[in-house]
Amino acid sequence: MTLLQRIKNMVRARSIHVAYVDVGSCNGCDIEVLACLAPRYDIEQYGIFVHNNPREADVLLVIGAYTPGWEEKLAMVWEKIPDPKAAVAIGNCPISGCLFNRRGSFVDPPVKKHIPIAAEVPGCPPRPTEILQAILSVRDSVFANWEESHP
Template sequence: MLDAVKDAVRKSSIHVCIVNCGGCNGCDVEVVALLSPRYDLEQYGIYVQNNPREADVLLLTGAVTEQWIHNLKRVYDKAPEPKIVVAVGNCPQSGDVFAQEGGHVHAPASNFIPVDAAIPGCPPRPSEILEAILSVGPQAIADRGREEK
């Protein structure tokens, strides 16, 4: 019974899991701002999950540090199909200020997992993050519906 209710809710909402792979946390602050009354993420049917097994969209923030290379792939593998990844900010795309020759930051994140959407900025505005989630999230829900049939 509980699984049926859970499935019904998931068909009409987008579940996001925030994955911070290292960095300054500037993008995380902007993502958390989406939970404030000003942006009210939940009014769009978007909910934050701590468990990647229940996420439609993985929000990737921060540069991929050496410790996260294998963990990032592990988290990605735990997410259910279809897997949608949104790279938030410059760090997961280029390493930005943390990228150095021979350093411990590896960029881009797309070298390790597929990235479906990227939001440039250091950090990007919450409205840009919301727009990106809304551009890829409904496709994940539609794809999930096709897989169930």
């Protein structure tokens, strides 16, 4: 990796766009993601900009236990995100379905089955600090070797 590429990667990793998609959650995790935007945690101080446009996003936050209404639609959202990209599962629901994954329920977790997940944040809901840490740990790997592997 040349020095120029390294500098490019570093700068890109410090300016990432995040989109979030709720595939059937109880809104608890959405509120925690919202708390990340608020002044106490202030996600934008790390250069992370949240706006819900998959066409511009680098990181996709997936929240919820994957209800049948999201069949194919989640993959559609994932395909709209330009490479390089990563998805982060927020909360217990996308990991295991937790409380909603009971006999007779229609949810289809884990979300890992449907789109590739780079990081998982357990918790019901996870704390804003944990969500932030997950995004921060993912952002370096998103752009790592990107220039080399796609000349």
